[in-house]
């Protein structure tokens with residue numbers, strides 16, 4: 001067990017995107033003795049393992065609540081409790097419809113009834129130790145390697161979400177029969193082809209993603225067709241009004 005001060009200090013850095021050097025500088029400015037690098041790494045590993053254990057426990061509890069609710073409202077698919085889920089994705093370097101070269105991707109599946117997490121997956125194309133030794137054309141030493149993905153950045157989200165769907169029965173004895181999420185058709189196509197019960201899954205469009213897609217289309221129109229620009233056309237203000245109206249209507 002690590003000291004509580006060490007844990008708090010390292011947890012603070014993890015939460016704010018800092019590392020050992022920043023903690024060291026902060027403490028030095030405050031004239032407080034720093035933490036040595038080895039203790040920092042050990043504490044970071046300890047906290048990482050603790051978080052993983054808590055995550056497994058929390059997601060199992062959340063799934064149990066979702067399952068009980070499905071039984072209560074008598075919603076089954078082929079005698080297995082069926083639930084509605086929300087899926088979302090994130091990248092280390094990408095915004096809605098921009099930048100497709102992310103090195104890391106994360107995707108999550110939430111239960112719609114509890115609004116709590118059921119599955120989380122991370123795909124990582126980069127490991128600094130592997131990269132350094134790749135450049136030197138040498139074999140990397142034994143290390144905790146974070147690289148687990150060699151495919152394209154855009155395929156990360158699909159892979160994680162399909163993995164979550166495939167594991168729903170073995171992990172929690174439930175099926176994700178209704179999906180609320182963004183409009184990426186490749187996710188649904190892959191759920192249908194790679195999940196045993198995938199062909200029965202129904203897609204429900206997410207209002208937020210629908211209006212973002214609408215805004216992107218209007219911006220594209222204004223950018224690619226000069227006749228729509230200027231007064232009375234698709235100005236920034238007009239696009240804002242149209243998308244706000246669309247979101248309210250949905």
Ligand SMILES: [Zn+2]
Pocket residue numbers: 127128129130131140143144145146147
């Ligand atoms: Zn590595």
